[in-house]
Amino acid sequence: MPDLETVLAALAEEMAARPDRGEVASYIPQLGKIDPQRFGIAVALADGRMLVAGDADEPFSIQSISKIFTLTLALGKVGDALWRRVGREPSGNPFNSIIQLEHERGIPRNPFINSGAIVVTDVLLAGHQPREAIGEILRFVQFLAEDDTVFIDKDVAASEKATGYRNVALANYMRAFDNLNHAPELALGVYFHHCAIAMSCRQLALSGRFLAHGGKSPSTGHSVISPERARRILALMLTCGHYDGSGDFAFRVGIPGKSGVGGGILGIVPGIASIAVWSPGLNENGNSRLGSIVLEKLAKAMDWSIFAP
Numbered sequence: 001m002p003d004l005e006t007v008l009a010a011l012a013e014e015m016a017a018r019p020d021r022g023e024v025a026s027y028i029p030q031l032g033k034i035d036p037q038r039f040g041i042a043v044a045l046a047d048g049r050m051l052v053a054g055d056a057d058e059p060f061s062i063q064s065i066s067k068i069f070t071l072t073l074a075l076g077k078v079g080d081a082l083w084r085r086v087g088r089e090p091s092g093n094p095f096n097s098i099i100q101l102e103h104e105r106g107i108p109r110n111p112f113i114n115s116g117a118i119v120v121t122d123v124l125l126a127g128h129q130p131r132e133a134i135g136e137i138l139r140f141v142q143f144l145a146e147d148d149t150v151f152i153d154k155d156v157a158a159s160e161k162a163t164g165y166r167n168v169a170l171a172n173y174m175r176a177f178d179n180l181n182h183a184p185e186l187a188l189g190v191y192f193h194h195c196a197i198a199m200s201c202r203q204l205a206l207s208g209r210f211l212a213h214g215g216k217s218p219s220t221g222h223s224v225i226s227p228e229r230a231r232r233i234l235a236l237m238l239t240c241g242h243y244d245g246s247g248d249f250a251f252r253v254g255i256p257g258k259s260g261v262g263g264g265i266l267g268i269v270p271g272i273a274s275i276a277v278w279s280p281g282l283n284e285n286g287n288s289r290l291g292s293i294v295l296e297k298l299a300k301a302m303d304w305s306i307f308a309p
Ligand code: GLN
Pocket: 062, 063, 064, 065, 095, 096, 114, 160, 167, 192, 195, 259, 260, 261, 262, 286
Protein backbone atom coordinates (compact mmCIF):
# COMPACT_ATOMS: atom_id res chain seq x y z
CA MET A 1 0.00 0.00 0.00
CA PRO A 2 1.52 3.41 -0.94
CA ASP A 3 2.16 5.94 1.78
CA LEU A 4 -0.97 8.07 2.13
CA GLU A 5 0.90 11.23 3.03
CA THR A 6 3.01 10.97 -0.13
CA VAL A 7 -0.07 10.24 -2.26
CA LEU A 8 -1.93 13.28 -0.89
CA ALA A 9 1.01 15.63 -1.44
CA ALA A 10 1.43 14.40 -5.04
CA LEU A 11 -2.30 14.70 -5.77
CA ALA A 12 -2.49 18.22 -4.30
CA GLU A 13 0.43 19.27 -6.47
CA GLU A 14 -1.13 17.70 -9.55
CA MET A 15 -4.50 19.37 -8.86
CA ALA A 16 -2.91 22.78 -8.30
CA ALA A 17 -1.43 22.64 -11.81
CA ARG A 18 -4.59 21.58 -13.66
CA PRO A 19 -6.22 24.24 -15.82
CA ASP A 20 -9.58 22.40 -16.21
CA ARG A 21 -11.11 23.50 -12.94
CA GLY A 22 -14.81 23.77 -13.87
CA GLU A 23 -17.08 26.74 -13.20
CA VAL A 24 -17.60 28.28 -9.77
CA ALA A 25 -21.32 28.42 -8.82
CA SER A 26 -22.46 31.93 -9.65
CA TYR A 27 -26.21 31.55 -9.06
CA ILE A 28 -25.38 32.24 -5.41
CA PRO A 29 -23.46 35.51 -5.99
CA GLN A 30 -21.34 35.21 -2.85
CA LEU A 31 -20.03 31.80 -3.97
CA GLY A 32 -19.17 33.25 -7.38
CA LYS A 33 -16.47 35.34 -5.69
CA ILE A 34 -14.41 32.34 -4.56
CA ASP A 35 -11.01 31.81 -6.19
CA PRO A 36 -11.19 28.66 -8.37
CA GLN A 37 -7.50 28.00 -7.73
CA ARG A 38 -8.23 26.91 -4.17
CA PHE A 39 -7.76 23.21 -3.43
CA GLY A 40 -7.75 21.33 -0.15
CA ILE A 41 -7.95 17.75 1.04
CA ALA A 42 -8.10 16.12 4.48
CA VAL A 43 -8.29 12.45 5.42
CA ALA A 44 -9.30 11.37 8.93
CA LEU A 45 -8.22 7.78 9.57
CA ALA A 46 -9.65 5.24 12.02
CA ASP A 47 -6.58 5.40 14.28
CA GLY A 48 -7.10 9.15 14.82
CA ARG A 49 -4.47 10.31 12.33
CA MET A 50 -5.37 13.29 10.15
CA LEU A 51 -3.49 13.84 6.91
CA VAL A 52 -3.96 17.04 4.93
CA ALA A 53 -2.69 18.80 1.81
CA GLY A 54 -3.33 22.13 0.09
CA ASP A 55 -5.78 24.65 1.58
CA ALA A 56 -7.11 22.15 4.12
CA ASP A 57 -7.58 24.72 6.88
CA GLU A 58 -9.46 27.34 4.92
CA PRO A 59 -13.22 27.41 5.61
CA PHE A 60 -15.52 27.09 2.60
CA SER A 61 -19.29 26.96 2.17
CA ILE A 62 -20.33 23.33 2.67
CA GLN A 63 -23.75 23.92 1.02
CA SER A 64 -25.48 20.60 0.31
CA ILE A 65 -23.01 18.57 2.35
CA SER A 66 -24.97 20.00 5.31
CA LYS A 67 -27.91 17.86 4.15
CA ILE A 68 -26.16 14.82 5.66
CA PHE A 69 -26.23 16.46 9.08
CA THR A 70 -29.84 17.68 8.83
CA LEU A 71 -30.94 14.23 7.65
CA THR A 72 -29.17 12.63 10.61
CA LEU A 73 -30.92 15.01 13.01
CA ALA A 74 -34.34 14.59 11.36
CA LEU A 75 -34.09 10.79 11.50
CA GLY A 76 -33.27 11.15 15.18
CA LYS A 77 -36.36 13.26 15.63
CA VAL A 78 -39.04 11.39 13.67
CA GLY A 79 -37.36 8.11 12.64
CA ASP A 80 -38.78 6.21 9.71
CA ALA A 81 -41.86 8.45 9.63
CA LEU A 82 -39.64 10.77 7.57
CA TRP A 83 -40.02 8.41 4.60
CA ARG A 84 -43.70 9.26 4.32
CA ARG A 85 -42.66 12.73 3.22
CA VAL A 86 -39.45 12.06 1.27
CA GLY A 87 -38.43 9.21 -1.05
CA ARG A 88 -35.19 7.23 -1.17
CA GLU A 89 -34.57 6.90 -4.89
CA PRO A 90 -31.91 8.58 -7.01
CA SER A 91 -33.37 11.53 -8.85
CA GLY A 92 -31.60 11.29 -12.20
CA ASN A 93 -32.48 14.99 -12.42
CA PRO A 94 -30.75 18.22 -11.40
CA PHE A 95 -30.76 19.03 -7.68
CA ASN A 96 -33.24 21.87 -8.11
CA SER A 97 -35.63 20.21 -10.56
CA ILE A 98 -39.17 21.51 -10.41
CA ILE A 99 -40.72 19.22 -13.01
CA GLN A 100 -39.91 16.09 -11.01
CA LEU A 101 -41.72 17.46 -7.98
CA GLU A 102 -44.86 17.95 -10.03
CA HIS A 103 -44.74 14.38 -11.31
CA GLU A 104 -44.31 13.09 -7.78
CA ARG A 105 -47.06 15.22 -6.30
CA GLY A 106 -44.93 17.15 -3.84
CA ILE A 107 -43.02 14.15 -2.40
CA PRO A 108 -39.32 14.76 -3.19
CA ARG A 109 -37.39 11.84 -4.65
CA ASN A 110 -34.73 11.83 -1.92
CA PRO A 111 -33.45 13.90 1.04
CA PHE A 112 -30.42 15.27 -0.81
CA ILE A 113 -32.06 17.13 -3.69
CA ASN A 114 -33.12 20.61 -2.65
CA SER A 115 -36.85 19.85 -2.28
CA GLY A 116 -36.09 16.80 -0.10
CA ALA A 117 -33.68 18.76 2.06
CA ILE A 118 -36.25 21.53 2.53
CA VAL A 119 -38.73 18.92 3.86
CA VAL A 120 -36.01 17.63 6.21
CA THR A 121 -35.45 21.20 7.41
CA ASP A 122 -39.20 21.58 7.94
CA VAL A 123 -39.06 18.51 10.23
CA LEU A 124 -36.28 20.16 12.28
CA LEU A 125 -38.36 23.33 12.64
CA ALA A 126 -41.18 21.55 14.49
CA GLY A 127 -41.53 23.06 17.96
CA HIS A 128 -38.76 25.59 17.35
CA GLN A 129 -38.22 29.13 16.23
CA PRO A 130 -36.03 29.26 13.09
CA ARG A 131 -33.18 30.69 15.16
CA GLU A 132 -33.30 27.72 17.53
CA ALA A 133 -33.38 25.21 14.68
CA ILE A 134 -30.37 26.86 13.04
CA GLY A 135 -28.56 26.82 16.39
CA GLU A 136 -29.34 23.13 16.90
CA ILE A 137 -27.94 22.21 13.48
CA LEU A 138 -24.80 24.31 13.96
CA ARG A 139 -24.14 22.88 17.43
CA PHE A 140 -24.51 19.34 16.08
CA VAL A 141 -21.92 20.00 13.39
CA GLN A 142 -19.59 21.65 15.93
CA PHE A 143 -20.01 18.62 18.17
CA LEU A 144 -19.15 16.20 15.32
CA ALA A 145 -16.14 18.29 14.28
CA GLU A 146 -15.13 18.68 17.93
CA ASP A 147 -14.60 22.31 17.06
CA ASP A 148 -16.68 25.28 18.22
CA THR A 149 -15.20 27.57 15.58
CA VAL A 150 -17.39 26.10 12.82
CA PHE A 151 -19.67 28.98 11.84
CA ILE A 152 -22.47 30.09 9.55
CA ASP A 153 -21.38 32.56 6.87
CA LYS A 154 -24.18 35.14 7.11
CA ASP A 155 -23.18 36.78 3.82
CA VAL A 156 -23.60 33.49 1.95
CA ALA A 157 -26.99 32.87 3.60
CA ALA A 158 -28.15 36.39 2.70
CA SER A 159 -26.82 36.03 -0.84
CA GLU A 160 -28.79 32.83 -1.36
CA LYS A 161 -31.92 34.26 0.25
CA ALA A 162 -31.77 37.21 -2.15
CA THR A 163 -31.55 35.01 -5.25
CA GLY A 164 -33.07 31.65 -4.24
CA TYR A 165 -36.15 31.89 -6.44
CA ARG A 166 -36.08 28.25 -7.47
CA ASN A 167 -35.97 27.07 -3.86
CA VAL A 168 -38.84 29.46 -3.05
CA ALA A 169 -40.79 27.84 -5.90
CA LEU A 170 -40.01 24.31 -4.65
CA ALA A 171 -41.04 25.16 -1.08
CA ASN A 172 -44.28 26.81 -2.12
CA TYR A 173 -45.09 23.93 -4.40
CA MET A 174 -44.64 21.39 -1.60
CA ARG A 175 -46.73 23.51 0.72
CA ALA A 176 -49.51 23.32 -1.88
CA PHE A 177 -49.30 19.52 -1.53
CA ASP A 178 -49.34 19.79 2.28
CA ASN A 179 -45.80 18.46 2.46
CA LEU A 180 -44.49 21.51 4.33
CA ASN A 181 -45.81 22.22 7.83
CA HIS A 182 -44.30 25.68 8.19
CA ALA A 183 -44.47 28.82 6.11
CA PRO A 184 -42.10 28.38 3.14
CA GLU A 185 -40.06 31.44 4.17
CA LEU A 186 -39.39 29.95 7.62
CA ALA A 187 -38.25 26.56 6.30
CA LEU A 188 -36.14 28.29 3.65
CA GLY A 189 -34.59 30.64 6.19
CA VAL A 190 -33.28 27.64 8.13
CA TYR A 191 -32.29 25.82 4.92
CA PHE A 192 -30.26 28.75 3.56
CA HIS A 193 -28.47 29.08 6.89
CA HIS A 194 -27.48 25.43 7.20
CA CYS A 195 -26.27 25.46 3.58
CA ALA A 196 -24.12 28.47 4.55
CA ILE A 197 -22.20 26.58 7.25
CA ALA A 198 -18.50 27.21 6.63
CA MET A 199 -15.92 24.54 7.43
CA SER A 200 -12.40 23.61 6.46
CA CYS A 201 -11.57 20.23 4.92
CA ARG A 202 -10.02 19.24 8.25
CA GLN A 203 -13.20 20.08 10.18
CA LEU A 204 -15.43 18.40 7.61
CA ALA A 205 -13.38 15.19 7.58
CA LEU A 206 -13.62 15.10 11.38
CA SER A 207 -17.37 15.60 11.29
CA GLY A 208 -17.83 12.65 8.89
CA ARG A 209 -16.04 10.11 11.08
CA PHE A 210 -19.20 8.82 12.74
CA LEU A 211 -20.38 7.62 9.33
CA ALA A 212 -17.11 5.81 8.66
CA HIS A 213 -17.29 4.01 12.00
CA GLY A 214 -20.75 2.52 12.34
CA GLY A 215 -22.33 5.63 13.88
CA LYS A 216 -19.67 6.00 16.60
CA SER A 217 -17.17 8.75 17.18
CA PRO A 218 -13.80 6.95 16.98
CA SER A 219 -12.16 9.44 19.34
CA THR A 220 -14.63 9.10 22.22
CA GLY A 221 -16.23 5.75 21.36
CA HIS A 222 -19.61 7.41 21.96
CA SER A 223 -22.47 6.47 19.73
CA VAL A 224 -23.94 9.30 17.61
CA ILE A 225 -26.45 7.13 15.74
CA SER A 226 -27.07 3.39 15.43
CA PRO A 227 -24.90 1.32 13.06
CA GLU A 228 -27.99 0.53 11.00
CA ARG A 229 -28.80 4.20 10.53
CA ALA A 230 -25.21 5.01 9.57
CA ARG A 231 -25.36 2.29 6.89
CA ARG A 232 -28.59 3.69 5.53
CA ILE A 233 -27.27 7.24 5.34
CA LEU A 234 -24.23 5.91 3.47
CA ALA A 235 -26.52 4.05 1.06
CA LEU A 236 -28.34 7.31 0.34
CA MET A 237 -25.04 9.12 -0.14
CA LEU A 238 -23.93 6.51 -2.68
CA THR A 239 -27.18 6.53 -4.63
CA CYS A 240 -28.20 10.19 -4.30
CA GLY A 241 -25.25 12.20 -2.94
CA HIS A 242 -24.20 13.59 -6.33
CA TYR A 243 -27.68 14.12 -7.84
CA ASP A 244 -27.77 13.14 -11.51
CA GLY A 245 -24.03 12.46 -11.28
CA SER A 246 -24.43 9.84 -8.52
CA GLY A 247 -24.11 6.82 -10.78
CA ASP A 248 -20.96 8.16 -12.36
CA PHE A 249 -19.42 9.00 -8.97
CA ALA A 250 -20.15 5.47 -7.69
CA PHE A 251 -18.69 4.03 -10.89
CA ARG A 252 -15.53 6.11 -10.81
CA VAL A 253 -14.86 6.47 -7.09
CA GLY A 254 -16.70 3.54 -5.53
CA ILE A 255 -17.42 5.08 -2.12
CA PRO A 256 -20.40 7.01 -0.70
CA GLY A 257 -20.03 10.77 -1.05
CA LYS A 258 -21.95 13.99 -0.73
CA SER A 259 -21.19 17.11 -2.72
CA GLY A 260 -22.08 20.77 -2.31
CA VAL A 261 -22.07 23.67 -4.80
CA GLY A 262 -19.39 25.35 -2.72
CA GLY A 263 -17.07 22.76 -4.29
CA GLY A 264 -16.73 20.45 -1.30
CA ILE A 265 -17.22 16.67 -1.20
CA LEU A 266 -17.33 14.43 1.86
CA GLY A 267 -16.40 10.85 1.00
CA ILE A 268 -16.58 7.90 3.37
CA VAL A 269 -14.56 4.69 3.22
CA PRO A 270 -16.37 2.53 5.81
CA GLY A 271 -14.11 1.41 8.61
CA ILE A 272 -11.14 3.27 7.14
CA ALA A 273 -11.48 6.96 6.42
CA SER A 274 -13.54 10.13 6.28
CA ILE A 275 -12.29 12.32 3.43
CA ALA A 276 -13.08 15.97 2.71
CA VAL A 277 -11.99 17.68 -0.50
CA TRP A 278 -12.56 21.21 -1.75
CA SER A 279 -12.11 22.70 -5.19
CA PRO A 280 -14.69 25.40 -6.01
CA GLY A 281 -15.09 24.79 -9.77
CA LEU A 282 -18.04 22.53 -10.63
CA ASN A 283 -18.80 20.03 -13.39
CA GLU A 284 -22.05 19.96 -15.41
CA ASN A 285 -23.94 18.24 -12.55
CA GLY A 286 -22.97 20.88 -10.00
CA ASN A 287 -20.38 18.65 -8.30
CA SER A 288 -16.77 19.70 -7.69
CA ARG A 289 -14.88 18.85 -10.86
CA LEU A 290 -11.41 18.40 -9.41
CA GLY A 291 -12.88 17.12 -6.15
CA SER A 292 -14.44 14.17 -7.98
CA ILE A 293 -11.27 13.57 -9.97
CA VAL A 294 -8.99 13.63 -6.94
CA LEU A 295 -11.26 11.24 -5.02
CA GLU A 296 -11.18 8.86 -7.97
CA LYS A 297 -7.37 9.00 -8.03
CA LEU A 298 -7.04 8.68 -4.26
CA ALA A 299 -9.42 5.70 -4.07
CA LYS A 300 -7.52 4.00 -6.87
CA ALA A 301 -4.10 4.66 -5.33
CA MET A 302 -5.17 3.38 -1.91
CA ASP A 303 -7.38 0.58 -3.27
CA TRP A 304 -10.36 2.04 -1.37
CA SER A 305 -13.78 0.93 -2.57
CA ILE A 306 -16.90 -0.38 -0.92
CA PHE A 307 -16.93 -2.97 -3.69
CA ALA A 308 -13.45 -4.31 -3.00
CA PRO A 309 -13.37 -7.88 -1.62
N1 GLN B 1 -27.92 25.99 -1.14
C1 GLN B 1 -27.81 25.38 -2.45
C2 GLN B 1 -29.13 25.48 -3.18
O1 GLN B 1 -30.13 25.39 -2.58
C3 GLN B 1 -27.42 23.95 -2.26
C4 GLN B 1 -27.28 23.22 -3.58
C5 GLN B 1 -26.10 22.28 -3.61
O2 GLN B 1 -25.14 22.41 -2.87
N2 GLN B 1 -26.15 21.38 -4.55
O3 GLN B 1 -29.18 25.65 -4.38
